[in-house]
Amino acid sequence: MKLLNSMLYRDRLIVEQPIRLPGLTHRLAQEAVEFMEESVMESKPFFLYLAWSHTHTFLATAKEFEGKSRHGRYGDAVEELDWGVGKILEALDRLSIENNTLVYFTSDNGGHLEEKGVNGEVDGGYNGILLGGKGHGGVDGGIRVPGIIRWPGHISQNMITDEPTSLMDFYNMVGMTTGAAQPENMTLDGENILPLLNGITNISPHKFLFHYCGDEIHAVRYRPRTGSKTYKLVYKMPDYLPGTNRCHFICGCHSALVLEKPLLFDVTSDPGEKSPLPSSYPGYSDILEAIREAVAKHKSSIVPVESQFTARNIVWRPHWQDYCNFPKCSCTDPKYA
Structure with a gap:
């Protein structure tokens, strides 16, 4: 599948097939820096979304990063990713737009x-x-990730919070920072987290977060408006291999076990989800009832749509296959030959 499923585009044109993964981080960083330089030169505001290839496998790094980390190929990939992020931040400083750019x-x-x-x-x-x-x-090992936000002069420096937020909040954050009007004809799942980042509030705007696998809710996160605890009610758990916390290759939604009784965790003191709270826990029934009401309200707000992952939608259509330099179906980006 390498020739048929490995293509690099510039705008709408394939410039490389198959992709040369070693050195791709360098090229992505270079393209990003050039884009920012052009935007500043033309006095245009910009939005840059940079989806790095690291640390997603396959872990192919440039030669200068091979063997650099004591943590093997994954560590080498992290080192190269760190280098690439550094190039972006260096460019922001060099272009004197660091105080006017949210990262x-x-x-x-x-x-x-x-x-x-x-x-x-x-x-x-x-x-x-x-x-x-x-x-x-x-489970949190798959969905709880760190986030690092930088906006000098606008958000608090060196602040750490473990309040629950969501990637869906990014939409709202961009709207608030740019002054863009929020849509009035739809319900947004994201929230404005700038007050949390500025220290105006110390509590997440999310009272509930619904953790999906496919189109099913596997768990719900509940952050009461008082106190400092965050609870998580788990409906389904992965069917792990005996004595492990992993599956053969990937667990997937189909291999999840429906629990006879949902498990409630205090993920503030038990982030590893090891010790379910007993029914004798103070306020146990009230917590469950609050979550059940939130789930019912959430489900009633959902508008059903056709799945995009049916066999009809995902089957390969050879006549739609894109390529360069037919019939060889191979080319190298001339900018980085």
């Missing part, structure tokens, strides 16, 4: 515990004390 660095999922190299080395990352990993539904 948000995060990930879309936790480490893939089942991912191994050909020699059994860890290629999928590490989730520390959190339970599970990528593709495991609602």
Whole structure:
């Protein structure tokens, strides 16, 4: 599948097939810096979304980063990713727009515990004390990720918070920072987290977060408006291999077990989801009732749509296949020859 499923575009034109993964981080950084330079030269505001190839497997780094980390190929990839992020931040400073640019660095999922190299080395990352990993539904090892936000002069410096937020908040944050009008004809799942980042409030705007796997809710996060605790009610758990917290390759929604009784965790003091709270826990019934009401309200607000992942929608259509330099179907980006 390498020739048919590995293409690099510039705008709408394929410039490379297959992709040369070693050195791709350098090229992405270069393109990003050039884009920012052009925007500043033309006095245009810009939005740059940079989806790095690291640390998603396959872990192919440039030669100067091979063997640089004591943590194997994954560590080398992290080193190269750090270098690439540094190039972006250096450019912001050099262009004197660091105080007028919001930077948000995060990930879309936790480490893939089942991912191994050909020699059994860890290629999928590490989730520390959190339970599970990528593709495991609602367990925190797959969905709880760090976020780093930089906006000098606008948000508090050196502040750390473990209040629950969501990547969906990014939409609202961009709207607030740019002064864009929020849509009035739809319900937004995201919230404005700027007051949290500015220290105006110390509590997340999210009272509830619903953790989906596919189109099913596997868990619900509940942050009461008082106190400092965050609770999590778990409806489904991955069907792990005996004695482990992993599956054969990826757990997926289909392999989740429906629990006879949902498990309630205090993820503030038990982030590893090891000790479910007993029914004798103070306020146990009230917590469950608040979550049940929130789930019912949430489900009633959902407008059903057709799944985009039916066999009819995902089947390969050869006549739609894009390529360059037919019939060889191979080319190298001339800008980085």
